[in-house]
Amino acid sequence: MHIRFIYNPKSGRERSQEKVSNVIKYLFEDGHEVSMRFTKKAHDATEFAIEAEHDKVDRLVVVGGDGTVNEVVCGIQESNSKIPVMIMPGGTTNDFAIYMGLQKDDWDTYKTIVSGKIESVDCGKVAGRYFMNVGACGILTDVAHNTPVGLKTAFGRAAYVMKALTELTPENLKPIKMKIESEEVSGEYVSYMALVANSKSVGGFQKMAPLASVHDGLLDVLVVREMPISDLVTVFMKIRAGEHVKHPNVMYFKTKKISFSSLEEEVELDVDGEFFGTLPATFEVVHKAINLLV
Numbered sequence: 001m002h003i004r005f006i007y008n009p010k011s012g013r014e015r016s017q018e019k020v021s022n023v024i025k026y027l028f029e030d031g032h033e034v035s036m037r038f039t040k041k042a043h044d045a046t047e048f049a050i051e052a053e054h055d056k057v058d059r060l061v062v063v064g065g066d067g068t069v070n071e072v073v074c075g076i077q078e079s080n081s082k083i084p085v086m087i088m089p090g091g092t093t094n095d096f097a098i099y100m101g102l103q104k105d106d107w108d109t110y111k112t113i114v115s116g117k118i119e120s121v122d123c124g125k126v127a128g129r130y131f132m133n134v135g136a137c138g139i140l141t142d143v144a145h146n147t148p149v150g151l152k153t154a155f156g157r158a159a160y161v162m163k164a165l166t167e168l169t170p171e172n173l174k175p176i177k178m179k180i181e182s183e184e185v186s187g188e189y190v191s192y193m194a195l196v197a198n199s200k201s202v203g204g205f206q207k208m209a210p211l212a213s214v215h216d217g218l219l220d221v222l223v224v225r226e227m228p229i230s231d232l233v234t235v236f237m238k239i240r241a242g243e244h245v246k247h248p249n250v251m252y253f254k255t256k257k258i259s260f261s262s263l264e265e266e267v268e269l270d271v272d273g274e275f276f277g278t279l280p281a282t283f284e285v286v287h288k289a290i291n292l293l294v
């Protein structure tokens with residue numbers, strides 16, 4: 001088989017080299033052809049995924065974080081590719097890879113690349129681009145894209161916690177007046193945060209969208225509505241257990257398609273941990289979009 005690696009050398013703590021070398025060694029020993037593409041800047045991984053479809057490679061291996069996976073998913077969708085994809089988590093949080101159980105040792109990674117099960121999984125679409133994990137707006141949702149790369153390299157996930165703590169000030173706790181339109185829920189809501197998730201794991205919290213599934217042809221929507229700060233603290237403390245969705249001021253439902261618009265100020269949107277633009281935005285699911293090796 002011809003196996004193409006797309007490798008972001010700057011994602012996470014830059015410690016993936018040894019793992020990648022070991023996996024490539026196993027692949028060579030097994031007689032496979034291996035080619036490498038290293039990303040240098042934003043969108044390189046998208047171009048490399050499109051190139052992989054043209055080159056008719058047999059397997060694509062993505063080494064990087066959620067942002068790199070996002071770019072590869074965009075390339076796969078844009079080129080209508082069905083190439084089986086393996087994700088080697090090399091980022092800071094790796095929400096999607098963790099949700100899919102892809103934190104494997106070197107040998108299992110190699111075995112999955114050559115003979116893993118292929119699962120056809122959903123992705124999301126927003127403003128003509130695609131996402132694997134989440135689109136979000138409101139408090140704390142910009143932490144991932146605003147944390148400097150140097151801080152992530154030095155401190156890993158703790159960098160996000162440090163950045164989050166600097167953001168949780170009374171001035172930042174401004175609720176957003178937004179309009180939501182979907183088949184299930186429509187209306188004007190005042191909320192602190194809204195997110196649309198494909199997988200359960202968001203921002204390092206493995207039960208942020210506790211009922212999400214990448215097989216159900218649906219996106220999970222979580223809206224944290226305006227509430228007293230003391231209630232908000234309670235909600236955040238329940239995220240780890242996935243119990244936050246039961247709070248009366250938290251809306252949680254599934255949909256195929258949903259639109260958000262801000263009724264007042266400009267609201268930034270974060271998609272798979274990277275800055276994406278501003279509201280309005282319409283999210284929809286793309287069922288069975290990616291052939292993932294698991």
Ligand SMILES: Nc1ncnc2c1ncn2[C@@H]1O[C@H](COP(=O)(O)OP(=O)(O)OP(=O)(O)O)[C@@H](O)[C@H]1O
Pocket residue numbers: 008009010011012013039040041042043064065066067068069090091092093094095144152272273274
């Ligand atoms: N060689 C490079 N040097 C600097 N930045 C790069 C390079 N290659 C890609 N990038 C940037 O890295 C971003 C993706 O980073 P990625 O999300 O994979 O890592 P992370 O932020 O450490 O992990 P996570 O999102 O899981 O927390 C891309 O959007 C791109 O802009």
